[in-house]
Amino acid sequence: MSIRTRFAAFLVVLAAVAISLAPVAADATRSTPSARIDVLPKIGHYEGRDTHHRHIKFYYGSHGRVVNFRVEHTNFPPAEVQGAMWHRTCHNNHCTRGHWTTDTHVNGHWSISTSSLGDVAFSARWISH
Structure with missing residues (x-):
């Protein structure tokens, strides 16, 4: 497998992890009372x-x-x-x-x-x- 192929696969995995963690991070800020600055x-x-x-x-x-x-x-x-x-x-x-x-x-x-x-x-x- 070439370096380009490995790098592309790495980017796909990294993007999948980032997408899967985004809702968790958003929920964490919403659930803490101190996050309500309004x-x-x-x-x-x-x-x-x-x-x-x-x-x-x-x-x-x-x-x-x-x-x-x-x-x-x-x-x-x-x-x-x-x-x-x-x-x-x-x-x-x-x-x-x-x-x-x-x-x-x-x-x-x-x-x-x-x-x-x-x-x-x-x-x-x-x-x-």
Whole structure:
């Protein structure tokens, strides 16, 4: 087999691999919350429910923090927001994390590490400034 034939075969294989990996790379950027640069969290009060229908509420302020996060009557620590998300933030075994899916809608999880509940998903919407 000549060098040209080998090189052509190599290019065909390389192109096939590149084409097969393109959807994987596109999905990877879409699935990460931090990849959403078009979301600008709206300042104000948010309320919602978790998967067990518990009441969730918090405030997001111009200072870039989620504060007064509550599940029913249980308080959780403030969290620094980076872009349109906050990473897992804990204090005294109470933890939250979340990300904005639109300017006024947040999905996330809360947990109490001493509880058997594990991570509990929640969804909240902006209600007022």
